[in-house]
Amino acid sequence: MDLTKKIRDFINENLIVFDDDAEFTDSDNIFALGFVNSLFAMKLVSYVENNFNIKVANEDLRIENFNSVDNIAAFINSKTQL
């Protein structure tokens, strides 16, 4: 399964949205779209760490790395190519 699809599935499953038809593109800011709570944020970070075998350092914990499917994918790529 390709990376963006995996990430999209995870977000679809875990993000709390207010509208059944809420759809988001890979570039949409998910923090603006649904509502992100502490538990989701923590799950998202753990998901990235555990499923892609990377360590999210404190300096990587920036909203720009996590606020859209594209940005999460780019972040994972930048970490795995090191």
Add this chain to the structure above:
Amino acid sequence: MTDYYNFKNIKCVIWDLDNTIWNGVLTEDISVSLKDGIAHIIKTLDSRGILNSVCSRNEYEDAVKKLKDFGIYEYFLYPQINWGNKSESVKRIAELLNISIDSILFIDDQQYELDEVKSIHPGINCLNASDYKLLPELPCVNPRFITEDSARRRQMYIDDDNRKKDEESYSGPKGKFLQSLNMQLCIKKAEEKDLRRLEELTIRTHQLNTTGRTYDYDELLGIINSDKYILLAAELNDIYGSYGKIGLVLLERKQQEIKIKLFILSCRVMNRGIGTIILNEIVKAAREASMGLSAEFVHTDRNKIMYVTLKFANFIEADTSDEEDIVILYNDLSVVNNNPPHINIITEKEWI
């Protein structure tokens, strides 16, 4: 046995049944009798805000019926009555209550059971049932204050359980369910009557906690009487009832800057988006007052979730800090979010 006096604060007591709560073994003798004074002990703990649960190898329905006959069934949250390992049952209770193992006291008459649970959960506190009469006097079940919230604690867990059940059976989007709760978040300057509960929050809360510093009543009283500090208390209510005072923010005023010295939220509201909302309200207030905003953070083994919450609320870590262990994060106030539609927020106009 002297160990009992060194136990740390207990949030939940888990009781065995046979030869612990009652005399005899239910599967052998249906006419078991309650041990002397046991109902009183359970009710006393309950009134102090200490939860009670059950972990027993028995036939579920027979045991529940007995507890109901004795008039004490309602005092137990998530009773685990089955034929499995007790360590498993204890783990389930800890997960359902969302408390850590080291805040649990397990009582059983069988040394084997105490050892089995202890071998899997080394952090747990164990008490042999033969010593049960000592229990009410032990420091670990005597919190310094009995607050309005502690006396209602069992009820709050029951409310929460009802919410969870309804949430699971709700078929629409999660957000719609949250909207149906009609949540109301009230953020206000703390008053003297709130301080006991706020002290309790600093002691009991470890995950959503920026520094892990504890403050007692007298220190908090000094804080609310000082111009240097602003102490905020957050309360959450919904159609199921009140979550009580679930959050605390301690702000320090320093010339043109406000520093978040402490931010605590009860883990019961972890998935409600409250942390982000409160931080957003602080950002708004700082902007209106034309003040800078920063936050202190001390990493502990449990509070990463709070660090993530701050980072995702646009707090950025500074390169240097005056003190070791303390991390300083700055918020440049460039991002003010719209609050989510599911919570009605009530704040005082002028905080700062």
